[in-house]
Amino acid sequence: MKIGIIGVGHMGTAIIEGLRVNPDNEIIAENPVNPRVDKLAQELGFSLYNDINEFQKQKPEIIILTTPAEITLRVANQLRQLDSSTIVISAAAGIKIAEFRQFLSHLDIVRIIPNIPVSVNAGTIGLSCEDDLDEESKTKVINFLKQLGDVIPVKENDLSIVGTIGGCGPAFVDIFLDALGDAAVLNGLNRDTANQLAASMVEGSAKLAYRTKLAPALLRDKVCSPGGTTIQGVQALEKNGFRYAIMDAVNKANKN
Numbered sequence: 386m387k388i389g390i391i392g393v394g395h396m397g398t399a400i401i402e403g404l405r406v407n408p409d410n411e412i413i414a415e416n417p418v419n420p421r422v423d424k425l426a427q428e429l430g431f432s433l434y435n436d437i438n439e440f441q442k443q444k445p446e447i448i449i450l451t452t453p454a455e456i457t458l459r460v461a462n463q464l465r466q467l468d469s470s471t472i473v474i475s476a477a478a479g480i481k482i483a484e485f486r487q488f489l490s491h492l493d494i495v496r497i498i499p500n501i502p503v504s505v506n507a508g509t510i511g512l513s514c515e516d517d518l519d520e521e522s523k524t525k526v527i528n529f530l531k532q533l534g535d536v537i538p539v540k541e542n543d544l545s546i547v548g549t550i551g552g553c554g555p556a557f558v559d560i561f562l563d564a565l566g567d568a569a570v571l572n573g574l575n576r577d578t579a580n581q582l583a584a585s586m587v588e589g590s591a592k593l594a595y596r597t598k599l600a601p602a603l604l605r606d607k608v609c610s611p612g613g614t615t616i617q618g619v620q621a622l623e624k625n626g627f628r629y630a631i632m633d634a635v636n637k638a639n640k641n
């Protein structure tokens with residue numbers, strides 16, 4: 386399938402990295418002239434266009450918009466050459482499907498909020514589409530995106546909070562990983578081992594929660610031996626407002 390990515394920044398690159406492992410994907414991309422992106426095109430093996438009209442002429446089946454949110458409508462307004470065989474997927478946070486409809490009345494439009502782990506095909510992708518999107522297009526988009534990770538369809542009103550947890554969440558987890566690594570180094574471990582240890586532990590804990598669907602509080606109870614060491618650490622987290630800090634971070638990010 387021919388896939389077009391508009392905007393090869395952090396998210397565009399992560400999506401290309403995730404898609405390139407499937408040889409059936411032919412990836413083309415568009416970005417203003419930028420030596421960083423020229424180099425990426427060489428390294429990752431995608432065709433790069435610096436002109437939106439030349440890009441459109443290639444008729445990708447699916448286009449993903451990963452341009453800065455504030456200019457995404459302006460970019461979408463330039464996609465008038467496309468016919469209805471192209472499905473447009475926008476990853477721009479906060480831009481509603483109705484806003485795209487002003488320019489792109491003839492195309493199927495889907496909104497997603499992906500996250501950076503799509504680069505290793507372990508993404509979390511919140512997805513919304515219009516109620517009248519036909520089942521064939523919806524199935525096509527969902528099956529396509531499943532290459533990149535978990536796809537979670539939600540109503541557009543819920544996409545903001547889904548995107549805050551799924552899309553912003555990796556940054557919060559990265560801060561947790563960094564702090565765990567620092568704590569391990571403080572206790573004498575070398576940095577590489579510390580980072581591997583933290584990532585492995587978080588991956589395993591998440592896998593267990595995901596697979597068993599057990600409430601995190603029940604999983605935590607399995608770790609806290611009576612009178613043991615973990616509950617002492619839990620008490621320190623409570624004293625320092627760990628859970629409040631996380632809920633506050635999500636709320637702050639979700640207000641924007």
Ligand SMILES: NC(=O)C1=CN([C@@H]2O[C@H](COP(=O)(O)OP(=O)(O)OC[C@H]3O[C@@H](n4cnc5c(N)ncnc54)[C@H](OP(=O)(O)O)[C@@H]3O)[C@@H](O)[C@H]2O)C=CC1
Pocket residue numbers: 391392393394395396397415416417418419450451452453454455456457460476477478498499500501552553
């Ligand atoms: N980063 C993330 O984790 C997530 C991001 N998103 C969404 O993805 C989008 C991009 O975010 P992010 O990747 O972080 O941002 P970046 O700034 O890293 O990437 C934006 C890219 O768009 C390019 N660009 C700028 N203007 C144009 C234009 N007119 N036409 C084509 N490309 C253009 C930039 O090029 P240049 O550098 O040459 O200026 C850059 O490569 C945003 O809408 C954001 O809401 C959604 C979920 C998660």
Ligand SMILES: O=C(O)[C@@H]1CCC=N1
Pocket residue numbers: 478548552553
């Ligand atoms: O920080 C942002 O605005 C984007 C949206 C979700 C993750 N990154």
